[in-house]
Amino acid sequence: MSNILKEKERGSLIVISGPSGCGKGTIIKEYLRTNRDHSWLSVSCTSRPIRPGDEEGVNYYFVTKEEFEKLIKKGEFLEYTEYNGNYYGTPKEHIESRLASGIDVLLEIEVQGALKVKELVPEAICIFVMPPSMRELRDRLVGRGTEDIDKILGRFKTAYKEINEVTKYNYVITNDTVDEAVLKMQSIIISEKCRVDRIEEVYLGNEEEEIHELLRDDKYFVNRDIEI
């Protein structure tokens, strides 16, 4: 138990991007399995059609294009974008309250949205997930079996543009194996908690004299295996 440091208790805003099919969802799911008590994955709104395996309110809030546009007008989004012909947006609601109560907020969003968040919240931790190769990305996209060939082609073309933006992020994780990628994600987040700019106060106590006296006193070393 340490009481020497008083650190900011605010949670971190963590942005995860990467081309469709690189494995973001898989890594985040695995990360949350052991970090759910202090992390929350924001659920975005989208106008894209629901696909096999998607659950309303879990993967997304599915709305029509018209409903999405109404939400934009009402200023409900932290950021939003159009991707492959559909809207995607991060609802503002709940993000600030969770960060303030020490919960890390994870946003799984594409590159334009990530750059917007970085502009609005410069301390956000932006992580780019990279596929091991473009061939492996193709295999994962096809293997997932959730889109038809036209949609896969669209996503694959977008992937090239997205990868060109990697240097605008703070970190990059190559998703070779899920275990290694999750370990890297965990390590990044733990390292960020150790940044000195999270320190609010260093408290050394007021026993300096007493501790010095004790150290000067030979009796302190009696029965101790220390050579003086």
Ligand code: ADP
């Ligand atoms: P994204 O969320 O980035 O679109 P997914 O998490 O849906 O990607 O992963 C796409 C496909 O690749 C899924 O079928 C998933 O099981 C698979 N996958 C993810 N990570 C790996 C990995 N490290 N090795 C092999 N397959 C993976």
Ligand code: 5GP
């Ligand atoms: P998918 O259709 O595969 O679920 O998502 C397509 C892309 O949209 C992915 O890159 C995903 O990260 C991104 N995305 C999901 N939600 C949001 C969001 O709220 N904002 C932005 N900018 N992108 C999002």
